[in-house]
Amino acid sequence: MTPSITIRDVARRAGVSVATVSRVTSGNAKVSEDTLNRVNAALTSLGYEPSRLGQALALKRHNAFALVLPGLGGALFAGLLKGFEATLAGTGITFHVLVAQDPDRFQTQLKDLSTRVDGMCVFGSFAGDGIVSTIADRMPIVRVAGNPDAATHSVNVTNFEAARGLTRHLLGEHGLRDLLFLGEAAQSPDVQQRLQGFQDALAEAQVEVRRPAEPCSLTEAGGFKAMRAILDRGGRPEGLVCATDEVALGALLACSAAGISVPGDLKMTGFDDIELASLITPSLTTARQPFHDIGARSAEILLERARPALQGTGMESMCLPTELIIRQSCGC
């Protein structure tokens, strides 16, 4: 383990002061042609890399953001991450990903993270609002798919409208009446909004809700198990509005295992438009979320607000559009 070389080593080697070396590395002060060369020579010959630590301490800035996700997996996170990364690329700012696992430890992890970054993008409401607003007191925070919150910026999509649209489609175009919502809304404000859109469409069509929403984790396995539970119980609905495409895929597998034809015997919709949605048979009717944009916009907000001058300018709140994708699984 080589001891790392510091700015003083470079200064000594180039026969100048550390201040001058700093001027060269940061590039925002004039240095004579001659010394510039000497310093550069020393820089490369020593292979010097400035310590982020020293910089951060002196500048009171980390040049790093955090992206907080409630779990790995899910096409949404991958897309969001890409968008976030793409926006930050070339800015000199990096970001750390924190994946929520254990709720207990999560608080601690979040607090620790907050001492290492200049801003955070937090997905959902897994992180307790209390701690988030505490942190928001010290740095900009963008909440994605979270509850509305006066203390933080927010980026959302039209979950309500999209889910209502899908439900209306099942109700109107296909004349269904006995519908079921599949997905756990408790910890996910975005799923909560979809559930509300679903319920709103039913109310609007004056269809009484015959079945409580079937809670299931938002994974393929979750959708599979929930659907199997429904079938085991006997008496399936006419249509399924699934919280995500993955849930729909799982439900589809459970139906296929039980010999139930989709959309023949049961119609269904998903949410997200993951890659597989257009590939499978039947292809999935769903609502497309602009994953990449969500991440990109979040990063933009952070970038803008992390510059101290702008910090008092109020909270930014945006709602990105979704797109209904009508395919086969709804019966079309």
Place this chain on the structure above:
Amino acid sequence: MTPSITIRDVARRAGVSVATVSRVTSGNAKVSEDTLNRVNAALTSLGYEPSRLGQALALKRHNAFALVLPGLGGALFAGLLKGFEATLAGTGITFHVLVAQDPDRFQTQLKDLSTRVDGMCVFGSFAGDGIVSTIADRMPIVRVAGNPDAATHSVNVTNFEAARGLTRHLLGEHGLRDLLFLGEAAQSPDVQQRLQGFQDALAEAQVEVRRPAEPCSLTEAGGFKAMRAILDRGGRPEGLVCATDEVALGALLACSAAGISVPGDLKMTGFDDIELASLITPSLTTARQPFHDIGARSAEILLERARPALQGTGMESMCLPTELIIRQSCGC
């Protein structure tokens, strides 16, 4: 944005020196009952949190590790992450996740990350060996599912043996001869090893390889598209050895869309044993990887080696066992 309070604020408030406050917060030096109380009072009333930056600079230690993954998604990563986290919980060490996206930027990100942590766990060989060994010169690195490398510690599983076992099963128990390996081995040493195990079993049974391995990305969509391509081309194999369960799932969906029965018309195996593997019909014959252990052991190695005293003790290299899970998709 509240200006953060420092150790000097606390010292002033408690009427003691900063040294004494440091003694209290770090807890490794004797302080009289009386002053302890005074300091604690100041601590809580001010809501003081030591700055990681100051600590890191003084201690030359970040109290943080990094976990570097080649993408989100994949049950393996989720399990690995959990194991890693579980081991680190309570040690006072946190970790950052870096998700490889753009190969170009990745080098930079990795280098940046290396200035913020005391050790890293790197999955696969996405990260170029050059940069990794550069970093390994300054801190302990554990490579998981990577190429053997004298400069880093490593954690692997018995990919070769497991894949050979699955292939032998198809060959021996089910008498198949025309087999195909599904999965992209190029960037993934672990998949490469599975492919070798597959090939070894064929050679051993003196079965000539009729088809080149079908490359596909290691996702459900990847498996789907690859299988569909095979079917479009006409003439399918008797059996499929898939690089991962997700690939197998995708292939299964493609078969089902094409009206091909599994395991009736085509037998297949997966790899990983994800949750869905045991749920679907047909249930998936596969090899179980100890996800959690992989992460846990990696973290343990890092923990051990990050203590400066032990850094010269040579490289640790371990290979964790896998377990063959025979279910239905192979024809059993």
Place this chain on the structure above:
DNA sequence: TTGAAAGCGGTACCAT
């Protein structure tokens, strides 16, 4: 243009 020096927020050694 360049250098000396004062911080940034801690830790730890050396006195007392």
Place this chain on the structure above:
DNA sequence: ATGGTACCGCTTTCAA
């Protein structure tokens, strides 16, 4: 047991 202080690596005023 406690305080004073040098130091960690860097940036940035202030003088020269």
